[in-house]
Amino acid sequence: MEMFNNRKRNPLSAIDASYEDPSVEAIDTIRKKIEANTISEGSNTLSRLDGFEKQLEEREALLKQKKNNIKNIIEAQVGEECKRLKDEYDALKVRLESEYNKCFIDMKQTTYSFKHQLEDQHNSRSADLERQYKSRITTLEKALLEING
Template sequence: MASQPHFNDHYKSLLDQLPPSMKKDVWLRLTNRKNRPLSEEQVRGIHPDIEEFLTREVDRYFNKKNRQKIKIEANAIPEGSSTLFRLDGFEKQLEERELHVQQRENNIKKTIEAQVAEERKHLKDEYDALKSRLESEYNNCMVDMKQKTYSFKHQLESQHNSRLAELEKQYKSHISALDKANAVKDKEIGKLSSTISQLKNEKRDIKKTADSVCKDLEDIIFTKDLKIIALNDRVIFSNPSAGRDGTIEPNTFISFHDAEYWTRKREDAKSNLNIRKKYTFRKPV
């Protein structure tokens, strides 16, 4: 079933002048014609062929109505038949002329379409040739770029390998020099360690000797102190009025202050040789 005509409102003024049957006929002729038929979507829109077709149909419709009116009026008068006959002849001439004009228009359209098709073909050939040339240039460019890329890559790899070999050689040279330096340092460290060990042993021996000497000296000093104390005690015993020597620690302390005084002197004598020389103590310092 054919679709109902539904033209765009843009053609309302023309459509209002046609009866529904002609509107439908226009719709069918536009969508079913042999040359460049329009789709239903195109007919619903705005297209120059639609306006041209509708205008022509409106003119034909009104011409037909006018002819019918003239025929009716001509049949009503005696001279009308001859006039109508001449009018029919004139209309046939007009129709033939219109048909001739339409054929000429069709020929012109066909000529234009042929020229357009030829020009389109010419443009397409030029486009294809240009496309082929550009593709060829592109391919050549890609090949050239690949070759240059490969050459550049090979050059970079060669430079990299050369630089790597040079760095490796320098690295091995530095490692060898470091190994030699470390060997020399190890020898020096060994010598220093031996010297330090020897010095430590000598220091230990010296300290041991010094401790022994100090012990002997302490014993001698303490023996001397005991002799001095014994001699002082004998002097005091034989002559009590002679008085006590203040540098000799007494046998007994007469006061707490006196005991504290000699305790402090004993402690100071441990680090002060002058006190140790000046004072005589009853116990080893």
């Protein structure tokens, strides 16, 4: 009840009331139209209100169109950027695969070369060892012949 008495002494303006209930704004517009019809020059005021509402509707439609245009531009730019990034990614991927394949081939060639170097070293040492052993055997055989002989 205290709230009612407070409102009675200090009534809300239409603006304050519209914050509490949006339908108050619509009711206020209807009230203005009714008042406009009852006062002198009412039809002129009503006509101006109607014109103002039409302007608002036109501006709202224009804003919606601009919003849609901006949205479409942004979507197009995002699409182009995605395509550019995908193309860049694909190019980098191809370059990386090419570099990987080159490195792989280089490693195979290096491994092949090392294998043959090791085989050559092994064969060379084997031949040296074989000569050394034959030389020692020959020396031992000569020593045995002299002892037996």
